[in-house]
Amino acid sequence: MQLTLSQAQTQILETLVKQGQYPSLEEALNTALLLLIDEVALPEPDNSPEYLIWAEATRQKINAAREQARRGEVLEVDEVLTQLRAKVQTAKAVKAVKAAKV
Known part of the structure; x- marks a missing residue:
């Protein structure tokens, strides 16, 4: 799959x-996609x-992932997308x- 980013989007990623x-544009984009998926899949936040x-556990996972990326422990985009799709x-x-049980 090929994506085309706007100039503003590219500049944001390059700045990061x-x-x-x-460590790379790819990793910055991967993180952005993971955060977006979390936002789309979750109900409205509450207290x-x-x-x-859940929010604290997610923050810890994101921080751990950032550290792994800084150490170069990264996955290829296709592998990440395959895992996310699964x-x-x-x-x-x-x-x-669950719906069928109701």
């Missing part, structure tokens, strides 16, 4: 790499204990099973 926040626990399919299947 130049600042040392990510319930369950949500706050997670989405699993979530859809679980949702379908």
Whole structure:
């Protein structure tokens, strides 16, 4: 799959790499996509204990992923997308099973 970014989007990613926040444009974009997927898949945030626990666990995972990226422990885009697609399919299947039980 090929994506075309706007000039502004490219500049943002290049700035993040130049600042040392990510080792490559690819890693900066991967992180952005992961954050977007989390936003799309989640219900409206609330202050319930369950949500706050989930939010903290997610922050820790993101921080761990950033450290791995800084150390060069990265995956190819195609592998990441394959894993994400599998997670989405699993979530859809679980949702379908739950809906069928109702």
